Amino acid sequence: MAPEHLGERAADLFGERFGTVPDGVWIAPGRANLIGEHIDYTGAKTMPFALPYATAVAVRVHSHDRLRVASTAYEDVWEGAASEVEPGHPNGWPAYVAGVPWAMTYHDTIARMPGLDIAVHSSVPEGAGLSSSAALESAVALAIAELFGAATDDAGRRTLARDCVTAENIVAGAATGGMDQSVALRARQGQVMLLDCSSFAVEYLSLDLAAAGLALLVINTNAPHRLVDGGYALRRSTVERVWSGIGCAAVSEGTDIDEVLRRAAVDDPMLTGALRHVLTEIRRVDAVAALLRAGELAAIGSHLTASHASLRDDLVVSSVELDCAVAAALAAGALGARMIGGGFGGSVLALVRLDHIGLTMESVRRAAHDAGLPEPDFLHATPSGAARRVC
Numbered sequence: 001m002a003p004e005h006l007g008e009r010a011a012d013l014f015g016e017r018f019g020t021v022p023d024g025v026w027i028a029p030g031r032a033n034l035i036g037e038h039i040d041y042t043g044a045k046t047m048p049f050a051l052p053y054a055t056a057v058a059v060r061v062h063s064h065d066r067l068r069v070a071s072t073a074y075e076d077v078w079e080g081a082a083s084e085v086e087p088g089h090p091n092g093w094p095a096y097v098a099g100v101p102w103a104m105t106y107h108d109t110i111a112r113m114p115g116l117d118i119a120v121h122s123s124v125p126e127g128a129g130l131s132s133s134a135a136l137e138s139a140v141a142l143a144i145a146e147l148f149g150a151a152t153d154d155a156g157r158r159t160l161a162r163d164c165v166t167a168e169n170i171v172a173g174a175a176t177g178g179m180d181q182s183v184a185l186r187a188r189q190g191q192v193m194l195l196d197c198s199s200f201a202v203e204y205l206s207l208d209l210a211a212a213g214l215a216l217l218v219i220n221t222n223a224p225h226r227l228v229d230g231g232y233a234l235r236r237s238t239v240e241r242v243w244s245g246i247g248c249a250a251v252s253e254g255t256d257i258d259e260v261l262r263r264a265a266v267d268d269p270m271l272t273g274a275l276r277h278v279l280t281e282i283r284r285v286d287a288v289a290a291l292l293r294a295g296e297l298a299a300i301g302s303h304l305t306a307s308h309a310s311l312r313d314d315l316v317v318s319s320v321e322l323d324c325a326v327a328a329a330l331a332a333g334a335l336g337a338r339m340i341g342g343g344f345g346g347s348v349l350a351l352v353r354l355d356h357i358g359l360t361m362e363s364v365r366r367a368a369h370d371a372g373l374p375e376p377d378f379l380h381a382t383p384s385g386a387a388r389r390v391c
Contacts, residue, residue, distance in 0.1 A: 003027050003054055003056070003390050006027055006054055006055075006056040006121055006122075006123060006390075007025040007027060007056045007058070007390040007391050008391075009056065009072065009121040010022075010025055010056035010057060010058040010072075010119050010120060010121040011025050011058045011119070011391065013058070013070055013071075013072055013119040013120075013121060014058035014060070014070070014117070014119035017068075017070040017077055017119060018060070018068065018070070018117045018119070020060065020117075021060075022058035022059055022060045022117070022119070023059055023060045023061060023147055024058075024059060024143065024146070024147070024389055024391065025056055025057065025058045025059075025389070025390050025391045026056070026057055026059070026139045026140075026142050026143040026146075026387065026388065026389050026390065027054040027055065027056045027057075027139055027387065027388060027390050028054060028055055028134075028135045028136070028137075028138035028139035028142065028184040028185070028386070028387035029050035029051050029052070029053065029054045029055075029124075029135055029183070029184055029187065029384050029385070029386070029387070030050070030051040030053050030054065030055075030124035030125075030130040030131050030132055030134075030135045030184075031048050031049065031050055031051060031130065031131045031134065031135075031179075031180055031183040031184060031187070032048065032049060032051055032130060032216070032218060032340050032347075032349055032381050033046060033047065033048045033049075033179070033340050033341070033349075034047040034048065034049060034192050034207075034216075034288065034300075034304075034349070035047045035281075035284050035285050035288045035300070035303060035304065035307055035338075036048070036281060036282075036284075036285040037281065037307060037311055037338075037339070037340065037341075037343075038235065038236070038239060038277065038278070038281070038311065038315055038317065038342075038343075039197075039239075039278050039281050039282060039285075040177040040178065040179040040195075040197040041177040041197070041236055041239070041240060042197070042239060042240070042243045042278055043196075043197050043198030044197060044198075044278070044281075044282050044285070045194055045195060045196050045197065045282070045285050045286075045289075046179050046194075046195050046197060046285065047192050047193065047194055047195070047205075047285055047288060047289065048179055048180075048182075048183045048187075048192065048193055048195060049183065049187060049191070049192040049193060049207065049381075049383040049384075050183050050184065050187030050383060050384040050385060050386060051124070051130060051218070051379070051381055051382075051384060052380070052381075052382055052384045053122075053123045053124045053125075053130070053379065054122070054123060054124065054135060054139075054384075055120065055121070055122035055123075055124055055132065055135040055136045055139050056120070056121050056122070056139065056390070057118055057119065057120050057136070057139040057140055057143055058118070058119040059116060059117070059118050059140070059143040059144070059147065060116065060117045060118075061114055061115070061116060061147055061148075062114070062115035062116065062117065063115065064115045065081050065082050065083055065115055066079060066080070066081060066082065066115050067079065067080050067081070067082050067085070067097075067098050067101075067115065067116050067118075068116070068117045068118070069094055069097045069098070069117075069118045069119075069120065070118070070119045070120065071093070071119070071120040071121070071122075072120070072121045072122075073120070073122070073126070074093070078090065078094040080094070080098065082098075082101070082113045082114065082115055082116075083113065085098045085099065085101075085102040085113070085171065086102070086171070087170045087171060087173075088171070088173060089171070090171075091173075095167075095171045095172035095173070096133045096136050096137055096167065096168065096172050097118055097120070097136065097137075097140055098171065099137070099166075099167030099168065099170070099171030099172055100137050100140040100141050100144065100163065100164060100167045101113055101114055101116065101140075101144055102167065102171055103163040103164070103166035103167040103170070103171070104141065104144060104145075104150075104160075104163045106163075106166065107159070107162065107163055107166065109145070109150050109159055109160070109163055110144060110145075110148045110150055111148075114144070114148070116144075118140065120136065122135065122136070125220050125377065125379075127224050127345070127346070128218075128220040128222075128341075128346050128347045129339075129340055129341025129342060129343075129345070129346025129347045130218070130220075130340075130341065130346075130347060130379075131180040131183070131184065131341075133168060133172070133174070133176075133180075134164065134168070134176070134180035134181045134183070134184050135184050137164035137167055137168060137181060137184075138160070138161070138164055138181055138184035138185050138387045139184075139387055141160040141163055141164050141185075142157075142160060142185065142387045142388070142389070143389075145160055146389060154186065157185040157186050157386070157387075158182070158185075158186070158200055160181075160185055161178055161181035161182045161184075161185050161186070161200070162178065162181075164181040164184075164185075165177070165178045165181055168181075174232075175232060175233040175236050175237075176232075177197065177236075178197065178200065179195060179197060182195055182200060182202075183195075183386075184386065184387055185386055185387050186202060186386055187383070187384065187385060187386040188204050188383075188385060188386070189383065189384055189385040190206065190207065190208065190382075190383050191204040191205060191206055191207060191383055192204070192205050192207045192292070192383055193205075194285075194289050203289075205289065205292045205293065206292070207292065207297070207383050208297075209297065209382070210354070212297040212298065213353055213354050213355075214297055214298065214335070214351060214352065214353060214354065215351075215352055215353075215354050215357055215380060215381075216349060216350070216351060216352075216380075216381040216382070217329075217334075217349070217350045217352050217357060217360060217361070217378060217379075217380065217381065218340075218347050218348070218349055218378065218379040218380075218381045219325045219329065219347060219348040219349075219350060219364055219376050219377075219378060220346075220347045220376055220377040220378070220379065221319075221321035221322060221324075221325055221345065221346065221347060221348065221368070221373070221374065221376050222321075222374035222375065222376060222377065223319055223320075223321035223322070223345035223346065223373075223374060224345050231317070231342075231343070231344040232317075232342040232343065232344070235274070235315060235316075235317055235342075235343070238270055238271060238274045239274045239275075239277075239278060239315075241271065242271045242274050242275045242278075243274075243275070243278060260275075260279060270316075273313070273314040273315060273316065274314070274315055276310070276314045277310045277311065277314040277315040280306075280310055280314075281307060281310060284303045284306060284307055287303055288300045288303050291303075298335055298351075300335075300336065300351065301334070301335030301336025301351045302335075302336055303336065304335075304336030304337060304338045304349065304351060305326075305330065305336045305337060305338060307338045308322075308326050308337065308338030308339055308348075311338065311339055311343060312339075315343075317339075317342065317343030317344060318339050318343060318344075319339075319343070319344055319345050320371070320373065321345065321368070321373050321374070322339040322343070322345070322346070322348055324364075324367050324368060324371050324373060325337070325348040325350075325364050325367070325368070325376060326338065326339065326348055326350075327367070328360075328363045328364040328366070328367035328368075329348065329350040329352070329360050329363065329364055331363055331367075332352075332356065332359050332360040332362075332363035332364070333352070333353070333356050333359065333360070334350045334351060334352045334356070334360055335351045335352065335353070336350070336351045337349065337350040337351070349381065361378050364376055364378075
């Protein structure tokens with residue numbers, strides 16, 4: 001659905017539920033990560049891009065203390081006092097909305113916790129590992145920033161990304177890094193972001209897939225993916241624990257990874273696997289960046305597949321559904337494929353030739369059916385633009 005149509009649906013819902021018109025409508029995209037999974041929170045570089053699927057929010061500011069949130073995905077309107085938003089409250093999906101103005105007030109991005117009416121409509125599949133929560137948070141944050149006169153240049157958007165991370169970590173209780181929100185607020189059409197997650201500096205790299213006769217296909221396995229379930233948080237804490245004594249200097253060019261592992265003297269297999277994944281994934285990000293700069297898009301496929309093997313075997317965050325989709329895509333001739341997102345369900349990203357898209361989809365569908373797994377859905381992933389106002 002085109003962004004303008006998403007915005008129209010959000011505005012229509014606003015009128016239906018609140019009986020008036022919004023002050024404006026904003027959208028923010030979901031994201032996929034080309035390479036660099038589970039290393040954003042180590043401060044390493046990742047390579048995400050915005051998807052052509054987005055969340056729209058229609059917003060109106062009030063002088064009273066109430067927050068009211070409606071969504072086309074839910075029948076009931078959630079309502080609560082703005083002054084009662086706090087860590088852990090509200091719970092469920094309203095936390096990703098109500099937590100944003102709370103965090104913006106906490107960080108002094110805005111002066112006070114406002115009363116708001118918000119209507120939401122989204123084309124980002126929920127629970128697919130495509131950052132539907134970050135898209136929602138980012139759309140709300142940009143709306144509030146513009147309505148209250150906060151900065152929305154690149155520096156301002158970096159501040160808003162920080163606020164969204166605070167909202168998700170503290171109010172919603174999901175242990176996420178800042179990559180997803182940075183993409184939603186700072187992405188560029190036709191480009192991937194080489195995002196330094198220690199400084200949040202960005203180098204934008206062209207990704208003209210069509211010119212190379214290629215496409216990126218997102219395979220939503222429809223296996224539930226929920227970051228608050230604990231698997232992601234456990235892996236994140238494991239990575240942070242083992243990484244704290246190593247740091248990015250350990251993987252400078254020419255450093256022998258086996259030597260780093262030996263010097264780390266880690267005797268826990270889970271910690272060893274986590275460290276090996278981080279070390280090798282950082283190398284893969286560097287390799288893919290070099291290939292993109294050289295215009296060698298087809299050559300990145302092997303690095304995607306190697307990333308999946310590392311996530312599956314070293315970090316152990318894959319699932320039967322993800323492994324099945326990767327294997328089926330590769331069997332159909334995909335140049336590379338890997339799980340994306342936090343893992344334990346969600347989606348796969350496959351690099352395919354344009355004339356192999358249908359064959360790849362059929363292969364993945366058939367494999368899922370034969371394995372008794374949920375029927376997958378498919379999305380075309382073209383690098384898209386950042387959050388913006390649409391009306």
